[in-house]
Structures are given as structure tokens and as C-alpha cells.
Amino acid sequence: MRILGIETSCDETAAAVVQDGREVLSNIVFTQVALHAPYGGVVPEIASRNHVEALPRVLEEAVRRAGVGWDGVDAVAVTYGPGLASSLLVGLSAAKALSLRLSRPLWAVDHIEAHIYSIFLGGNAPRAEEVCPFIALVVSGGHTGLVRVEAVGRYALLGQTMDDAAGEAFDKGANLLGLGYPGGPAIDKAARGGKTDFVRFPRGRQRSDNVRLGGLNADLCFSFSGLKTALLYYLKEYPLSPARAEVESLAASYQEAIVDALVERCAPAVEGMSCLAVVGGVSLNSRLRAKLKEFAESRGIRFVAAEPKYCADNAAMVAGLAGAGQGITGAAAMAIDADPNLELVPTQR
Numbered sequence: 001m002r003i004l005g006i007e008t009s010c011d012e013t014a015a016a017v018v019q020d021g022r023e024v025l026s027n028i029v030f031t032q033v034a035l036h037a038p039y040g041g042v043v044p045e046i047a048s049r050n051h052v053e054a055l056p057r058v059l060e061e062a063v064r065r066a067g068v069g070w071d072g073v074d075a076v077a078v079t080y081g082p083g084l085a086s087s088l089l090v091g092l093s094a095a096k097a098l099s100l101r102l103s104r105p106l107w108a109v110d111h112i113e114a115h116i117y118s119i120f121l122g123g124n125a126p127r128a129e130e131v132c133p134f135i136a137l138v139v140s141g142g143h144t145g146l147v148r149v150e151a152v153g154r155y156a157l158l159g160q161t162m163d164d165a166a167g168e169a170f171d172k173g174a175n176l177l178g179l180g181y182p183g184g185p186a187i188d189k190a191a192r193g194g195k196t197d198f199v200r201f202p203r204g205r206q207r208s209d210n211v212r213l214g215g216l217n218a219d220l221c222f223s224f225s226g227l228k229t230a231l232l233y234y235l236k237e238y239p240l241s242p243a244r245a246e247v248e249s250l251a252a253s254y255q256e257a258i259v260d261a262l263v264e265r266c267a268p269a270v271e272g273m274s275c276l277a278v279v280g281g282v283s284l285n286s287r288l289r290a291k292l293k294e295f296a297e298s299r300g301i302r303f304v305a306a307e308p309k310y311c312a313d314n315a316a317m318v319a320g321l322a323g324a325g326q327g328i329t330g331a332a333a334m335a336i337d338a339d340p341n342l343e344l345v346p347t348q349r
């Protein structure tokens with residue numbers, strides 16, 4: 001079963017062909033990052049316009065590199081949420097049209113679920129039955145949460161951010177430090193030369209009487225907006241000097257606060273579990289990977305992360321998930337609308 005996946009939920013235009021849910025035959029990602037960089041963040045109108053322009057050639061390239069031809073595509077899979085409405089619509093419309101044109105089934109999948117599935121892609125990846133049940137730390141530009149994965153397709157949300165996502169905290173912090181966009185890789189790089197204890201930034205602990213927790217355990221939830229504000233006030237009091245060492249130490253201290261908050265919340269989540277996984281764009285962070293690995297080793301549990309090429313937004317995770325039989329298909333998929341606020345596990349607020 002070869003599935004052509006399409007991913008356009010944010011600012012990456014991506015297409016991939018995946019065989020039997022695991023073997024990635026092609027994985028094409030056209031990143032629009034340079035187009036959004038002058039604005040310091042993703043501009044939805046620019047993103048959707050560029051998806052329209054780029055998607056046809058990204059799709060052709062994915063099929064060509066896979067070496068299977070359009071006839072070799074057995075199904076089409078696409079992200080239908082969560083994400084930017086106007087961006088999601090481009091991929092979803094293209095997927096519906098392709099499904100009709102090729103007379104192949106359509107699969108509509110959840111973007112966060114696809115990120116979680118990314119750990120199963122590639123020849124060296126574990127098989128679901130080897131690691132389930134496990135805890136997934138989901139860290140991307142739009143989402144941050146802890147999910148208990150019983151099996152592919154069966155999830156329980158344990159905790160989530162009350163405000164900004166971890167990736168957003170990286171992006172906003174980098175902006176304040178003049179490190180450019182996207183902030184995650186820039187802070188990661190700058191932090192390598194800095195001191196992690198230069199400034200002690202807040203770790204965003206939640207009080208258990210916070211009404212916004214909506215029944216979730218405070219010890220498993222995150223908050224990053226205070227951290228960004230702390231950096232802002234620090235910089236008001238001590239304006240940045242041109243000394244590179246200072247920027248590097250501020251980046252390292254800021255990154256340490258994000259990483260500590262993430263690792264600390266994993267502790268109660270992994271009680272009684274034997275595997276911890278990290279997924280999403282922020283899982284590319286070198287400090288986070290190192291500290292999670294160290295944490296897992298200290299607990300005697302397995303630590304799993306996706307190959308770097310499957311961490312940030314890509315379509316292989318979308319095609320892979322559909323290949324594992326997860327998502328909405330048939331007439332329901334053809335009728336589906338983009339769902340910008342799609343929740344992996346619906347929560348009552």
C-alpha cells in the first residue's frame with residue numbers, strides 16, 4: 001500500500017510517498033521560512049498563496065522521486081487540522097481533487113497524531129507494539145502537551161500548555177534577543193556558547209487551583225508566556241550590549257528554562273511507563289534531546305525520537321499514519337472541512 005501524503009497546515013508545503021506506513025519512498029518539503037522571516041512569524045495570507053503556487057511541483061517531485069508513477073499511488077492522505085485555516089484548505093482541496101482524479105481513497109488525518117506517528121517512520125524506527133503504551137511529549141510551534149499513547153489511534157491527554165507553545169516561546173525569545181526567525185534553531189545555536197545559569201528564568205509551574213486546567217493535573221501542564229515576559233523585562237532593565245557572550249548566555253538561560261519545564265513535567269507522566277517519546281519541531285532542540293535522554297536513562301526507560309527529517313512538519317508522517325489505518329476515510333473524508341482547532345483528545349473547557 002503506497003500512500004501519497006500532503007501537509008500544508010502551516011508554512012511548510014510538503015508531499016511524500018510512504019509504503020505500508022513505514023517505508024518512506026520520498027519526502028519533499030518546500031519550506032517558506034525565508035518568505036516569512038522579514039515579518040518575524042508566519043503570515044497566513046503569504047503561507048496559503050505560496051502553498052497554492054508550490055504544491056503542484058512538490059507533489060510531482062514526491063511522486064517522481066518515489067519512482068512509482070501516479071498509477072502506483074494507492075491512496076491520498078492529507079492533514080485537515082489543526083493549523084491555519086487558509087493553509088489547511090489548500091492541501092485538503094488538492095487532496096480531494098487528486099483522490100477523484102486518480103480514483104483512489106482519501107484519508108484525512110490529524111496533524112498532532114501524525115507528529116506522534118513520526119517515531120515509526122524509517123527502517124530503524126521501532127514498531128508500535130515494541131513501545132506502546134508510551135508517553136509522547138508533543139512540542140511544536142503551535143502545540144505543547146503530554147499524551148499517553150495506548151496504541152496508534154488511542155490517546156489520553158495528560159497535560160498541555162495553558163498559553164504559548166514551546167516553539168512559540170523559542171520564536172518570541174529569539175525575536176527579543178535579535179536572533180531572527182525561526183527562533184528555535186537560532187537559540188539552539190547561540191546557546192551552545194552560553195552559560196545556562198546566567199539568569200534564572202521562571203519554569204512556568206501551574207497552581208492546582210487554576211480554573212483553566214479543565215481537570216488536567218497541574219504538574220503535567222505548562223505555561224511559557226511568563227518566561228517571555230521575564231525576558232522582556234530583563235532586557236528593559238539591562239538592554240542588550242553588543243557583546244556576543246551576553247546574547248549567548250541569555251539564549252542558553254532562556255532555553256534552559258524551556259527545557260527544564262518540559263523535562264520536569266515528564267517525570268510524573270512516565271510513572272509506571274517504560275517508554276518516553278518526543279515529537280514535533282522543538283524535538284530538534286539539541287539540549288532538549290540530551291536532557292530527555294539523560295532523564296530517561298536515569299529512570300531506566302526507553303527514549304525515542306523521530307529521525308530529524310521527520311520532526312518538523314512533513315508529509316511522510318501524514319502518509320505513514322494513514323498507512324497505519326488511522327484517519328477519516330470514504331465519503332466522510334470527501335465531505336470533511338478543514339478544522340483549524342482540531343483536538344487530538346477533545347477537552348471540556
Ligand code: KG4
Pocket residue numbers: 010139140141142143166167168170171182183184185188280281282283284285286311312313
Ligand atoms: O512541528 P513544527 O515544524 O510546526 C508546527 O506544527 O508548529 O514546529 C515548528 C517549531 C518552531 O517554533 C521552531 O522554532 C521550532 O519548531 N524548532 C526548534 C528547533 N527547530 C525548530 N525549537 C528549538 N530548537 C530547535 N533546534
Ligand code: ZN
Pocket residue numbers: 111115140141280281312313
Ligand atoms: Zn507540526
